[in-house]
Amino acid sequence: xxxxxxxxxxxxLQEGESSSLxxxxxxxxxxxxxxxxxxxGKGPEFLFTLYSAGEEKEKERLKATLTKKESFLHITAxxxxxxxxxxxxxxxxxxxxxxxxxxxxxxxxx
Amino acid sequence: xxxxxxxxxxxxxxxxxxxxxxxxxDxxxxxxxxxxxxxGLGLRLIYFSYDVKMKExxxxxxxxxxxxxxxxxxxxxxESASTNQTSxxxxxxxxxxxxxxxxxxGPGTRLTVT
Numbered sequence: 001x002x003x004x005x006x007x008x009x010x011x012x013l014q015e016g017e018s019s020s021l022x023x024x025x026x027x028x029x030x031x032x033x034x035x036x037x038x039x040x041g042k043g044p045e046f047l048f049t050l051y052s053a054g055e056e057k058e059k060e061r062l063k064a065t066l067t068k069k070e071s072f073l074h075i076t077a078x079x080x081x082x083x084x085x086x087x088x089x090x091x092x093x094x095x096x097x098x099x100x101x102x103x104x105x106x107x108x109x110x
Numbered sequence: 111x112x113x114x115x116x117x118x119x120x121x122x123x124x125x126x127x128x129x130x131x132x133x134x135x136d137x138x139x140x141x142x143x144x145x146x147x148x149x150g151l152g153l154r155l156i157y158f159s160y161d162v163k164m165k166e167x168x169x170x171x172x173x174x175x176x177x178x179x180x181x182x183x184x185x186x187x188x189e190s191a192s193t194n195q196t197s198x199x200x201x202x203x204x205x206x207x208x209x210x211x212x213x214x215x216g217p218g219t220r221l222t223v224t
Binding site: 034036041042043044045046049087089096097098100101102103 | 141145151168
């Protein structure tokens, strides 16, 4: 059974204080790992897709990395507008659907 | 930009009512999905469809059915709503085929069953 575990559940940072969110996964074979951002009361917004270990992708203050067992979402010098829940999901070989983690709720204080 | 729309943002229904949630996407995507999201449980897949009239059960299909008569539209049906179906319902779509394409989500429907 595919499993995705995200940590921490919640994270509070001061503006400018860099940190990382973790996504550990167990799948029979990984086709892709996805990161999403979700604001309260809204649908998730796609951020990145990672396909293989060693891959990295960046977007503004966010950088996602992938190993064979986990992915990290690094947030550099965050701003209050980065406050959101960040979701990780995996797609296993032979499956069309994604398996989601429970998310990390990030709060950035000015 | 991909746009996924859902028929209602908020919905209040009574126990036992039949409930229809509609989802429309405008990007000619083959795959469409219905999830529910509950605090502490994350997103859980109810049903998905990979083509018109084709559907597969997700992780929690009990109490739900779906319909896809046109490529752009995917409906979730609660045959007899119960209070434990109070939740945020999210629709998503993606391209089909062998590659792991990202899913694009609608704004969600917050359903309350009283």
